[in-house]
Amino acid sequence: MSGSLVIAGLGPGAEHLVTPEVQAALDLATDVVGYIPYVARIPTRAGLTLHASDNRVEIDRSRHALEMAANGARVVVVSSGDPGVFAMAAAVFEAVEAGPALWRDLDIRVAPGITAMLAAAAAVGAPLGHDFCAINLSDNLKPWAVIEKRLRLAAEADFAMAFYNPRSKSRPEGFVKTLDILNDACGDSRPVIFARAVSTPEQHIRVVPLPQARPEMADMRTMVIVGSSTTRLIERDGAPIVYTPRSLGA
Amino acid sequence: MSGSLVIAGLGPGAEHLVTPEVQAALDLATDVVGYIPYVARIPTRAGLTLHASDNRVEIDRSRHALEMAANGARVVVVSSGDPGVFAMAAAVFEAVEAGPALWRDLDIRVAPGITAMLAAAAAVGAPLGHDFCAINLSDNLKPWAVIEKRLRLAAEADFAMAFYNPRSKSRPEGFVKTLDILNDACGDSRPVIFARAVSTPEQHIRVVPLPQARPEMADMRTMVIVGSSTTRLIERDGAPIVYTPRSLGA
Numbered sequence: 294m295s296g297s298l299v300i301a302g303l304g305p306g307a308e309h310l311v312t313p314e315v316q317a318a319l320d321l322a323t324d325v326v327g328y329i330p331y332v333a334r335i336p337t338r339a340g341l342t343l344h345a346s347d348n349r350v351e352i353d354r355s356r357h358a359l360e361m362a363a364n365g366a367r368v369v370v371v372s373s374g375d376p377g378v379f380a381m382a383a384a385v386f387e388a389v390e391a392g393p394a395l396w397r398d399l400d401i402r403v404a405p406g407i408t409a410m411l412a413a414a415a416a417v418g419a420p421l422g423h424d425f426c427a428i429n430l431s432d433n434l435k436p437w438a439v440i441e442k443r444l445r446l447a448a449e450a451d452f453a454m455a456f457y458n459p460r461s462k463s464r465p466e467g468f469v470k471t472l473d474i475l476n477d478a479c480g481d482s483r484p485v486i487f488a489r490a491v492s493t494p495e496q497h498i499r500v501v502p503l504p505q506a507r508p509e510m511a512d513m514r515t516m517v518i519v520g521s522s523t524t525r526l527i528e529r530d531g532a533p534i535v536y537t538p539r540s541l542g543a
Numbered sequence: 544m545s546g547s548l549v550i551a552g553l554g555p556g557a558e559h560l561v562t563p564e565v566q567a568a569l570d571l572a573t574d575v576v577g578y579i580p581y582v583a584r585i586p587t588r589a590g591l592t593l594h595a596s597d598n599r600v601e602i603d604r605s606r607h608a609l610e611m612a613a614n615g616a617r618v619v620v621v622s623s624g625d626p627g628v629f630a631m632a633a634a635v636f637e638a639v640e641a642g643p644a645l646w647r648d649l650d651i652r653v654a655p656g657i658t659a660m661l662a663a664a665a666a667v668g669a670p671l672g673h674d675f676c677a678i679n680l681s682d683n684l685k686p687w688a689v690i691e692k693r694l695r696l697a698a699e700a701d702f703a704m705a706f707y708n709p710r711s712k713s714r715p716e717g718f719v720k721t722l723d724i725l726n727d728a729c730g731d732s733r734p735v736i737f738a739r740a741v742s743t744p745e746q747h748i749r750v751v752p753l754p755q756a757r758p759e760m761a762d763m764r765t766m767v768i769v770g771s772s773t774t775r776l777i778e779r780d781g782a783p784i785v786y787t788p789r790s791l792g793a
Contacts, residue, residue, distance in 0.1 A: 304562075307564070308563070309562060309563040309564040309567065310562050310563075310564055310655070311562070311563070312554075312559060312560050312561070312562055312657065313558070313559040313560075313561070313563075314557070314559040314560055317559065351789075375661050375665075376665075376669070377661060377664045377665055377669045377670075377671050377672060378661070378671060378672070379672070379673075379789070380672075382665075382668070382669035382672060382786070383669045383672030383673070383786050383787060383788055383789045384789060386668055386669055386672075386777065386784055386786035386788075387786075387788055387789070389777060389784065390775065390777050397777060397778075397779035397780075397784075398779060398780060401784075402665075403664075403665035403666075403668070403669065404665065405560070405657050405661045405662050405664075405665040406657075406661075407562065407655050407656075407657065408661065411625050411627060411628070411655045411656075411658065412655050414627045414653075414655075415625075415626075415627055415632075415653035415654065415655040416653075418632070418636055418653065419626070419627040419632035419633045419636055419653065420627075421627050421628060421677075422627055422628070422629070422630075422632060422633030422636075423629075423633070423679070424676070424677065424678045424679060424693060425676065425677055426674070426675065426676035426677070426697075426700075426702060427671075427674065427675055427676070427677075428674045429673070429674060434789050434790040434791070435790065435791045436791070439791065442700065443674060443700045443701075443702070446696045446697075446699055446700040447676075447696075447700065449696055450676075450692065450693045450696040450697065450700075451693075452676060452693070525640065527636065527639060527640050527647060528647075529647035529648060530647075530648060534636055534639065534647075534651075536632070536633050536636040536637075537633060538633055538637055539601075539629070539633045539634060539637070539684050540684040540685065541684070541685045541686070541689065
């Protein structure tokens with residue numbers, strides 16, 4: 294038996310943002326593995342088994358997927374957004390590296406998806422149109438000191454910044470500190486975009502100047518993008534367009 | 544007449560990486576506008592006019608697209624990858640801001656796509672699985688001193704780095720300097736990924752330790768990704784897997 298493992302990105306939520314590559318992998322799958330709300334997006338059908346698991350069990354989930362693939366199943370591990378950006382691909386490869394040698398020779402493939410920062414950027418204009426960075430604000434897996442250092446260096450580099458996992462109920466203080474650091478390090482009133490549940494019916498987007506950004510504007514379903522010093526607003530009827538020009542215009 | 548303008552990302556090359564949203568916009572378009580090789584990807588059909596233009600005329604192309612939309616056309620501006628990442632979205636919004644007031648009230652929408660760094664990352668594993676930055680190495684639109692400053696700060700922040708437009712025939716020296724700076728600033732032998740023409744039949748990928756990276760390994764069709772200090776290689780038969788773990792593992 295020759296199994297396979299595809300680590301697939303479902304995009305931010307809308308079905309029209311799922312690539313044909315990912316859809317084809319799902320159509321051929323015998324088993325779909327992932328976090329409960331992402332597996333819930335997959336329609337049931339004959340011949341397909343859904344394996345939904347809770348958050349924070351990424352390595353167990355990866356091992357389970359690899360075991361099934363090693364036994365001949367056509368497994369798809371689903372992530373929201375892109376699997377390579379703060380999602381399941383790194384977890385699966387951690388499990389591969391720590392696991393039995395035969396897992397290295399499995400047919401494993403990553404199918405990219407539209408990651409949240411690109412969908413959020415598209416929804417407001419083009420705030421990531423010039424150099425930028427992406428930072429996971431969760432301190433589950435790294436010390437806060439590393440996050441603070443990266444925020445200050447990113448501000449000094451004048452990157453636009455995209456923040457994943459800005460705020461959870463269990464550690465709301467991290468995003469409070471993030472905004473304090475940015476107000477201190479940026480020294481101007483660049484725009485901050487709070488983009489919640491982008492591309493879904495619950496999409497809600499707010500754009501405020503940095504000094505007016507408040508921690509409670511974000512939750513774990515919110516993507517936060519902070520413009521660089523050159524990011525501009527085009528005012529018009531309705532929501533403004535936010536974009537970062539290609540040139541520094543200095 | 545009510546025209547519209549969709550700024551659409553075609554992804555890195557493969558048709559199975561074009562989102563259904565982008566395909567639907569193309570199916571409804573009366574006019575498609577873009578750089579010659581990207582417009583060449585769009586099949587001709589009755590009722591559709593293709594407007595291909597050369598590189599470095601992004602503002603003229605944007606104005607033309609906006610004028611047609613203002614006159615009632617259903618226009619799609621096509622970019623490779625994602626239009627919001629070093630591509631046409633920022634150029635269109637620059638033209639909107641500088642143009643007649645009525646352009647601000649046009650029906651303008653950005654349809655995201657799979658940007659090159661995500662496709663390149665997926666092709667080798669998950670090198671962007673932790674914090675990272677994206678830098679356009681072209682100095683057409685910004686001074687070299689800014690690029691150098693950002694490279695040094697990104698190295699200090701220990702971001703993985705994705706480089707767009709690493710090298711052109713007209714300015715080959717920039718990427719030579721980039722590698723010198725990285726060898727100086729990183730002080731270790733993290734992996735460098737050269738991913739050319741990802742997802743196309745010409746795809747070619749090479750992974751080398753930073754001290755062995757050479758300028759001629761990149762051209763303008765190459766995406767370059769430099770791992771962080773924690774990026775790992777999983778050796779196996781065939782090409783190694785390159786990934787950055789979720790945790791710092793310190």
